[in-house]
Amino acid sequence: MKQAKELLGEYGLRKTKCRLDILDLFLSHQQALAHADIEQVLGDRYDRVTIYRTLYSFKEQGLLHSINDISGAVKFALCQEACSQHQHYDNHIHFSCTQCGQTFCLNEVHIPAMTLPAGYSVHNLHFSAEGICKACNARE
Amino acid sequence: MKQAKELLGEYGLRKTKCRLDILDLFLSHQQALAHADIEQVLGDRYDRVTIYRTLYSFKEQGLLHSINDISGAVKFALCQEACSQHQHYDNHIHFSCTQCGQTFCLNEVHIPAMTLPAGYSVHNLHFSAEGICKACNARE
């Protein structure tokens, strides 16, 4: 797995402690993280506003994509594909577990093609599934 | 179109002024409404908390379904099919216009069938599209 430090370089982001720590969190977790999740871990070291702004920068540069989670809060996850500051290519679906509350990218499940009624111009598609995740099902 | 009064009866909801007025709003608008939209119209007549609780009741009884809009706020729309308090059947997609900010149910566009990796149990699917709506495209 890529190191946080080189990733920041590749994406044209300054290597600050805060950014390294936040990126490390994403690299060491498979699930999507909300601002609150990050604040819980790093909140004593960095200001909440800094965390918001870091997430925003990461998204702008194509390092993270955001997910409108069923929890209501926005979550973020690492982009798998070659996203840049110009365009995101996150055409996979997201799964939210109603039991553990975690959200995952199902990178192997692509969003199916859609035909909308005439008159609509589509710029983005969001597809999410809700249910019980692998880990919770296995735990039964 | 059905009247608000009889709809409340059918869904086992008490016929209060607040509920009638809120339901009338939904019956007279095609787009999904957020709490803020309703408060703007009825906020001087009813408390914001009452509006929240009314929306929650309507959803519980299967009269409305909620949409996690791109605006961040939750929006609500009338259920077309025979939803009940036990199960929602809103398997259509939602369209959010980035220009006018409105969200619509595309009842005629059904969510395509999906196969998820083994281990996941799916209870609900959410599919939304983002772009320019019919009306905004026509206005150009």
Add this chain to the structure above:
DNA sequence: GCATAAATGCAACAGTATTGCATTTATGAA
């Protein structure tokens, strides 16, 4: 090492949503 632009911390604030409790109201039965 130094100048500079970027990032951070802090304070204040706005919007969204929830909870508890007292009061009012819709409803069905007498």
Add this chain to the structure above:
DNA sequence: TTCATAAATGCAATACTGTTGCATTTATGC
């Protein structure tokens, strides 16, 4: 129609989510 009761409402307080402005600190390239 009256009445008892459970449900709905209003109000106050609070929590959560997210944003903005500005002064200070820091990473970066020269």
